[in-house]
Amino acid sequence: MGASPPVAGWEQTPTVPNSYSGFSPIRIKIPPTPHMKTFHHKSIRLPLNRYVGTAWFFVTFCCEHREKIFANPTRAKWFVDNLRSESLTHTVAIHAYCIMPNHVHLLTQSQTPTTNLLQFLKSLKRKTGFAYKQKTAQQLWQKKSYDHALRSTDPTDQVAWYIWLNPVRANLCATANEYPWSGSLTGARPNSTPPTEPWSPPWRSQGVT
Secondary structure: OOOOOOOOOOOOOOOOOOOOOOOOOOOOOOOOOOOOOOOOOOOOOOOHHHHEOOOEEEEEEEEHHHOOHHHOHHHHHHHHHHHHHHHHHOOEEEEEEEEOOOEEEEEEEEOOOOOEHHHHHHHHHHHHHHHHHHHHOOOOEEEEEEEEEOOOOOOHHHHHHHHHOHHHHOOOOOOHHHOOOEEOOOOOOOOOOOOOOOOOOHHHHHOOO
């Protein structure tokens, strides 16, 4: 995976379901306890113009109250379909993704000088959040998300492997290929050997879990 070359094969026609089923009509919210992992939010710190153009980003956003909403395979597939549709609409290449039970990781690359990553994320979370609330009367997403702008020297293949190995680290599967809700919308797949020097998000070095 290079730092900036155009990506072939990602302009596939999405199939988005007209309706979504599988939600439980009643959901009990359980507030976080001291034993639950926390995800520290951050405000958007970059100037807004940094999100416009052909930039690479590592993005993470979490389900409300860290509920394991995507542990349901129907919901996970539904979100992947919406991710594919919105990425095509907003010309954002999704080089790597992982839909964990209670959060989402993306490695994105904007494809045109006018592509706006924030508009893509806002549209994706708004459309999926609205549909989920219509079915369950519950919030789907936490309001804020984490993003990290990759530099030209950042190893994008290592970032992708960090995303693909997330379910392995969480003991959800033995290898990256076994997890059904991770992969790439640009043709890249975790078929090679993981890098010997793993990448880690900057917030992990600050003690954030």
